Amino acid sequence: MADQKKKKLTLVQQEYQELAKKHEPPRPLLSNFTRAFLVGGVICLIGQALQEMFIHYFHFTEKTAGNPTVAVLIFISALLTGIGLYDRIGQWAGAGTSVPVTGFANSIASAAIDHRSEGLVLGVGGNMFKLAGSVILFGVGAAFLIGLIKTLIKMGG
Amino acid sequence: MTFFWAFLVGGTICLIGQFLIDVVKLTPAHTMSSLVVAGAVLDGVGLYDPLIKFAGAGATVPITSFGNALVHGAMAEAQQHGVIGVVTGIFEVTSAGISAAIIFGFFMALLFRPKG
Numbered sequence: 524m525a526d527q528k529k530k531k532l533t534l535v536q537q538e539y540q541e542l543a544k545k546h547e548p549p550r551p552l553l554s555n556f557t558r559a560f561l562v563g564g565v566i567c568l569i570g571q572a573l574q575e576m577f578i579h580y581f582h583f584t585e586k587t588a589g590n591p592t593v594a595v596l597i598f599i600s601a602l603l604t605g606i607g608l609y610d611r612i613g614q615w616a617g618a619g620t621s622v623p624v625t626g627f628a629n630s631i632a633s634a635a636i637d638h639r640s641e642g643l644v645l646g647v648g649g650n651m652f653k654l655a656g657s658v659i660l661f662g663v664g665a666a667f668l669i670g671l672i673k674t675l676i677k678m679g680g
Numbered sequence: 681m682t683f684f685w686a687f688l689v690g691g692t693i694c695l696i697g698q699f700l701i702d703v704v705k706l707t708p709a710h711t712m713s714s715l716v717v718a719g720a721v722l723d724g725v726g727l728y729d730p731l732i733k734f735a736g737a738g739a740t741v742p743i744t745s746f747g748n749a750l751v752h753g754a755m756a757e758a759q760q761h762g763v764i765g766v767v768t769g770i771f772e773v774t775s776a777g778i779s780a781a782i783i784f785g786f787f788m789a790l791l792f793r794p795k796g
Contacts (some may be wrong), residue, residue, distance in 0.1 A: 550701070556698055563693065564686075565723050589776075593775055593780065594777070598784050600782035602788065621697065622715060632785035635789035645725050647786065662747050666751045670770070675763070678763075
């Protein structure tokens with residue numbers, strides 16, 4: 524795809540792109556990776572602690588404890604997004620905060636808060652899934668295809 | 681011991697996400713979509729459940745488990761109702777996550793102003 528884009532550019536533009544690429548600061552890979560790993564790991568650790576808590580103190584089974592755990596994580600993440608803290612952590616941690624389910628909640632909450640001034644229906648309602656929409660679309664698309672294939676195989680066999 | 685594996689596996693999945701952003705140069709939205717599809721495919725071939733058993737929240741908290749849960753819901757309904765169950769069951773398991781995100785996100789929009 525990158526080659527297709529290049530063909531449309533004039534010679535001067537191509538030269539400029541190459542020049543810009545040369546001066547682009549290299550991404551600090553090692554520290555980015557370490558941060559993502561540590562923060563992502565800690566969020567999962569918190570999730571595990573919540574899950575154990577629900578199993579031991581509220582008599583959930585290992586299977587049913589997943590739902591309240593996710594709900595609590597999402598609540599914490601939405602609250603942190605509201606007071607502006609989640610995005611500050613996210614700038615430091617990169618994918619460490621966006622890959623866990625808390626990042627999904629953050630993308631919904633932050634889009635809702637940012638577009639509040641445009642009104643409840645057009646602003647909050649219309650923009651809430653701006654970022655999370657693609658995750659839901661491709662998740663549902665993939666799950667539908669896989670579910671369909673597996674079901675058809677089972678029916679045939 | 682589950683705590684250790686939760687940290688390690690959860691951290692590794694986030695590391696893969698960071699790798700997709702920094703090295704493969706995907707946008708964050710592309711990265712999340714890829715991870716969700718990866719989770720769905722892994723569950724399709726039966727590899728995600730063993731990972732959850734092994735790593736607990738390390739496998740259920742990252743967004744990959746969203747894809748896994750979508751497939752689970754679809755398959756559970758499909759077993760009872762056939763092909764139509766794939767459509768009716770998709771959101772069965774993930775309902776808690778999506779509903780919570782919508783409800784809390786909406787409340788936060790009512791309570792807080794944008795920062796910075």
